[in-house]
Amino acid sequence: MNNQTEVKIIDIGLGNIASIQNMLKKIGFDSERMTEPIISENKPDLLILPGVGSYDYAMKKLNDGGWVEFIQKIASEKSTPIMGICLGMQLLCEGSEEGKLDGLSLIPGHFRKFQKNEDQPKLKVPHMGWNEVHFQNSAEWMSRGYEKTPRYYFVHSYYYTHDTSDYVAGETHYGVTYASAIQNGNVFGFQFHPEKSHKFGMNLFRNVMEKIC
């Protein structure tokens, strides 16, 4: 284990930081909460943007706290991996039907609300529970170490859409087939909660840490 690895988690009341820290600790990594957008000399090896709640509430917090420029800046340096979880992944993209505010726009794409349709007249929203993720060949690093199709815990009402499949790293089916894992260079996100997906989530966190170390 590499104890020198610096993992920072953005802590502005937008998600379950304790759960993420508990999971990282379980696989041997310390992490720190970040409450102010200040870049130290040593930039982190991984920046995690967690998130639960509504799109505009979260974007407002990021805007008001000066986080937007901070995140965009360290992302553009290309060397800092940024991982979004759940709403955090949505915030990394351009926007959502849920809100009016622009996202961080680090990964192209918008979010649309799950709708009942003819095939799925009883589709319940949010999509809540354990579902499978099929990782793309292009995101082989995410899928290492799984003996069978991994499943993770999901809770969300909006799903990723984009004209191209350029940023799709993994797909899930719920009413529609959509991207539940996305990546654009050093910026990537998971719609599900790996920190709450016991062994499957633990393995994914290991893959992330291996990728960045």
Place this chain on the structure above:
Amino acid sequence: MLKNRVIPALLLKNGGLVKTLKFKDPKYVGDPINAIRIFNDKEVDELMVLDIVASKEGNEPDYKMIELFAGECFMPLCYGGGIKTLEQADRIFNMGVEKVSLQTATFENMELITGIAEKYGSQAVVISVDIKRNFFGKTKLYRSATGDTTNENWKEFLNSAIEAGAGEVLINAVDKDGTLTGPDLELIKEADEELDIPLIALGGISSMEDIREAIIAGASAVAAGAFFVFHGPHRAVLITYPKYEELEQMLDISNE
């Protein structure tokens, strides 16, 4: 495909794990932390921990205990019991709990739901209702803190809670609690017809077949207490949870 969740519902009383029978006679079944560790190893879908005396006795949630749970729990955790304010919910979310279950406080103050949902999202707020059938089999809303039924229409109550921001419904069949006599399928059907948000059915589950029937009746998730903590006709305490493959096979119902 989305698999329906199967959720152990653990009841807390003064720091111990208990199991009730029709909401009465709490019997001590063990140490909650130990139980959570076992459920963790068994890779359960989600856990629900409900403090059955906090509201009744007007106590604060037991934060120390909740923090211990959250640190041990690598799956989603829902806590319920004694939450009256947004500040109390803040403290609980900060420890690593994903959802709070509300009941007693919402009878007086639906705005509590709105406050929590605005800050943490609807998915973090479970509205919990206990339903008791009267002498004529009619479903009545029951208040667990005072132990009486009310004449308020439970569907209307749920709809206003959903309107206020609740993202999930926990429906507990009081007459089935701890009896291991199968779920109240009629109640589940009725609730499912009424609701567009996920429904967790609790009460009466005694077998995998019961879980399956509850799902066919419309439950998005099935919670159970006695089924996961008791074993055999003498109700010996034994913590169990079905293997994933069993669940997958059993719950292979195309209702995603």
